[in-house]
Amino acid sequence: MTKWHDLLKEEGKPPDWPYPIRYEEEQEIETDVLVIGGGIAGCWAAISAARKGATVALVEKGDTIRSGAGGPGCDHWCNVPANPLSNVDPDEWAQHMAESMYSNGIGTQIQCREDYDALLEMEQMGGKLRDTGDEYVGAQGRDEKTKFMISPRYTRVHSYIPGSQKPRTFKSNPDQKLNNVVIRVWGTTFKPALKKECQRLGVKIYDRVMVTSLLTEGGIQGARVVGVTGFNNRTGEFMVFKSKAAVLAAAGNFSLWMLNTELAGYNTFRSRNSTGDGVAMAWRAGAALTLMERTGIMMLGTGYKHTWYGGAGDASYENVQLVDANGKKLPWPTQGWADAGAMRPTPEDMEKISRGVQTGEYALPFYGDFPAMPDIERRATWNLMLGEESTTKIIIDTYNKAGFDPSKHLLQNYNFIEGTSPSQWRTAGGGGPVLDWDLKSTLDGLYVAGEQTFSAGDHSYAAATGRYAGRKAADYSQQVGEPKISKEQVALEKARAYAPIKRSDGIEWKELHAGIARAMQYFCSEYKTESLLNMGLDTLRDIEENHVPRLYALDPHKLMRSLEDLSLLTHGQIILQASLARKASSRMLNFFRIDHPEVDPPEWNKFVTVKLENGKVKAGELPLTYWGNLKDNYEAHNKDYQGVCKG
């Protein structure tokens, strides 16, 4: 008896809502630093602010113990050029990474300088990052002295596609030794350790609370952020947080184009909770956003769900050779030691493979040839890398229990057999608030970290930027006066947030979600024109004016999903506005305008920004390297940086 309808049969009635309903109740909490989102970035922000002596509240939609994209685990601590085995200078590596167009130079510089410090602090908290049990002695990249396991990723080729970047000799690595900038870690140990450290430092954690809006001084758009509103998604209780500084560390948006809400979780590498609430609330508060016009192609994972660089390349993990159905090797890189970390075939090799499939040279399906690997490398890939990465632990456990033996069995790959056409289901491509060298947004009192920074990186990026934003927010909180929240703004937000529970008929969240997704598929997809984008805005306006007022939610959980839809709706509007503002096509942004077909014309190589000012959309721009000299500016802004925290 575990399903809802089983209980119905047994009891003769559906179960009561298991938590007390408290829609009428309200809590007010005051704190120096408020962290929005308890994923990797949020936990690190809370810890670093608390270490600075600030009082900290951490608000999380799920439970901090395993929430966020990095909650289940992490297999690589990427871009850690400050580690003792690295052969490149962190500043040179950061510069190299930031040369990629539309990257986030500030976040990258912070990651390269500080994520090794974060890693050592992770170890102090109880995270495992060394092969202390000598399980992988003899594996390539394992260092006996430190017991670190260097990954082949980025060892020479710092690109997922070989040949897509010019060969480069780093001044700091003239002999072209392996770069050694990525460390394999036992990341399933990380998230519980982070929550424990938050608790040890006295961070007040508010789990199962969805933040619905930012509060600004006087309720004025564009003014200092002085708190947030939220509600408990189990009890419905309303919460008002007053803060001197806030760190926005919420999730990205991974379901805006997903017509089918059931696919939003298990096929997308991100949980159902990733609905871009942070960017939507920052927009409404008046923060300037950038890169909102960029979208990604969403490849849907099959063969269990871990979609990986182009969808279901499941068997091409590190050092695993892909072969065809007859065992013939494919010119597909193994992202391993043999090909220096490359992950995808060159366009020429891809064409060769594609032609080979058509002519019968390569028989489908493809397989990952685990049995051909040396035993130690096979164990490092299967047990350590896949056993520790995000959602793959349960995947390899499932295979193991079903009888899969990597020393004897080839793991199927799904390239080609699932089709090769780009999906119309896209992802919002990592836009976010414009930020400065303090990771402060354009609003006073609002800092950003992790996926909320535009062009965000991975787990170690989230950790490093969270840790950085937390300490900057703590510093700011010591310098400013008491926050004053506007009661009128709180009342307006409460009315907005609770409207769906006052109805029991109309439109429910799944249909609304599909309606928004369909509008994005039609009007903001592969082919864009000004008139299509405007039709998209008209459609979303129609949804906002005529359907949102009919939205109903029967319990606090459905209220959360309903409000997430409203975040998606706002997110869609921002993307359409930003798409209208960029009057050129761009390959790097996966952004193609039929009415402005020139691809990446030099005059449009810049960040386009959008924001709300007195309720009106205002577009602006920033130069591509608006952060200036990375090394000099990092140092100028971090003269008091203490390095690894002592205990």
Add this chain to the structure above:
Amino acid sequence: MAQEKVYAIPNITTPNTPVIFNPDICNGCNQCVEVCQIDVFIPNPEKGKPPIILHPEECWYCGCCVNDCRRPGAITFNWPLQQRGYWKDKSTGKVFRA
């Protein structure tokens, strides 16, 4: 045999069984309810019994409920049919599916 009562209920949402509980091993500690970031489960109204799967179609198959369960065997993962992976024995060529 008495006729089982038939209720008028909407279609069961799909996918609907991300995990299978073993009531003989599960002691209803609700650890899985707490680690799930999206509230797929709610506690069973009867103490000591396995949780109820209330929002199965919101599951993102992260596996934390199973990974963090303190009583091995109490929860087993149950992948949706369309997600189940294939492999092949290298020596015999026989294809398997989980």
